Amino acid sequence: MLKVFKLFNNKRLFILLITLVLFIVVMGFSLGARKALSWPENFLRDTTGFVQSLIYKPAGYIAGFFEDIGNLHDLAEENERLKITVAQFTREQAQYNFVQATNEDLMEQLNFTKAQKLMYKYDYHIAQVISLNTEPNNSTLVINLGSKNGVKPNMSVISVEGLVGVISEVSNFTSTVKLMTMLDINDPNSQPAIAATARTKENQTFGMIESYDPKTKMLSMNKIAPNDPISKDDVIVSSGIGGLYPRALMIGTVESVGVGQFGLTRTAIIKPAAEFQDWKQLIVVFRSEATE
Template identity: 45%
Template sequence: MRNKRLFILMIGLIVFIALMGFTLGRTRLTWPEKFINDAFGTVQGVLYRPVGAVADFFRDLGRLSDVYKENEQLRMTVAQYTQDQIRFNELETNNKRLQEALDFTEHQKNMDNYRYLIAQVIGSTSNPYEKTITINRGSKNGVKPGMAISTVDGLIGLVSKVKNFTSTVTLVTSLDANTSKGTPVSASFLSKPDSFGIIEYDAETRTLQMSKIDEKDKPAEGDKVVTSGLSSLFPKGVIIGTVKNSQVGDFGLTYTATIEPAAKFDHLREVFVIVVPEVDEP
C-alpha cells in the first residue's frame, strides 16, 4: 500500500515537471489556459471596479472634508476682511468728518474770535411743530441759553434749555418771533455786508424765507446768506444758506427770498456751540 502511494506521487511529480517544461518552452497558450486566464481576468475586473469605486469614494470624502475646511477658513477670512473694511471705512469717515470740523473751527477762528465747543447729538424730538435736539454739553461746559448752534455746513439753531451736562437746541425751522419758541434770525448777504433781512421758517412751504430785504439789495439766485450779527443771539458771519429765488415784497419796497439751508437737519451727529467773546468762558 505504501509503495502504491509512492508510485502515484512519483508519477504526479513527473507529469508536473513535464507540464512545466512544456509551458516554459512555448509562447502560445492553449485554449483551456486562455479560458481560465480570461475568466480570472473578468472576475478580477468585476471585483476590482466596485472595490476601486469604494476606495475612490472614501478618498473623495477625505478630499471633500479638506475642501470644506478650506472653504470654512476662506469664509472666516472674508467675514473678517468685510468687518475690517467696515471698521476702516467708518474710521476713515469719522476722521474726514472730524478733520472737516477742525478745518471749520480754524477757519472760523481766523474770521472771528469765537470759540467752538464740539458736541454730540444724543437725542431729537419727533414733534413736527417744535423740532429740537439734545446735545451732550451743558452748564458744566459753559453752555448757556441763547447760544447759537451750527454744524460744519451752517447754522442749525439756538440753545433753549440747559442742564448740567446736556442742552436742548431749538432748530431754526422752529424759531418764530410771534410765539415763545424763539426769535427770527437777522441775516445779510455775504457779498453785501450792509444788507439786512429776517430769516423765518415757512411751515406751509417748509422753506426758510428771508424777508424785509431792501430794494437796493435785490437778491440773486445763488447769493450766500449769513448771520448779520445785529442780534445779540446770533454771532456774525455764520453761514445760513443760499438764495433759491426771490420776489417783490409788500408794496414793492422790499424783497422776499427763499433760502436753501446750508446745514442738513437730518441725521445730525456733531454740532458746534458758538461761544462769542462777550460770553463768560467756562
C-alpha cells in the same frame, strides 16, 4: 505540528520582509525628483486642503470682522475731523469777503474791547443727535453735549450745510436745540430773529430773518431797505449784529424779492441751506468768550 508552526513563522517573516522592501521602495520614490505627485499623495493633499479651507475661511472672516470693529473707532474720529474741516471751510468761505484783516485794524482804531474782539473768534464742537421732536409747535432735538462740555443757552447750532437753530435748554450732559423751523417773531417761544446780510454785499444789504413757513419750507427776510441791492440767488449769511448769532453763518439763498409790509420795505424769500432732516451729527458754535 512543529513543521506547520515553523512554516507559519516563515510566512510572517516573509510578509514582513516584503512589506519592508515595499516601504523602502515607496520612500525612495517619494524622495526622488518628480514632476508630478502620485494619486494617493494628490488625494491626501486635496483632502487636507479642503478640510483646511473649511476651518480657516470662517476663521479668517471672523478675524476680519473683529479687525473691522477695531477700526470703527478710528474711522469715527476721522469722520469727525472731516466734518469739522468742512464746517470750517464753509464758514471761512462766507467770511472771506468780510476782509478780516481790515476789520481787525478797524477794531483797533475804534478801541474795541477784548470781549468785543473775542465775539468774532469761535470754534466748532461735534455733537451726536440723541432724539428729534418733529411736532409742528415744538420742533426741537437733543444733542449729547451739555454744560459739562461748556454748552450754554443761545449758542448757535449748524450742520455742514448751514444754520440749524439755537440751544434753548442745557443740562449737565445734554442740550435741547430749537430749530429754525420754529422761527416766528409773533411767537414768544420762538428763537430770536436773525440779523442777516448778503455775501459780497455785506456793507450794502441788511435784513432780519423773522419767520419760517412750514408749507413752503422757506424763510422770510424782512425790513430790507427799498434801495438795498439784494437780489435773487444771493447767498444770505448772519451779519453778527446783535451779538446773539455769530457772524458769517450760512443761512440760505434768495429765491425772490418783493414788497414788504406796508410797502415801506422789501421782503426776501430765503431757501434754507440746511435740510431739516433726521440728522445724526450737528455742530455747536463756541465763541471764545463763551468758553472762558
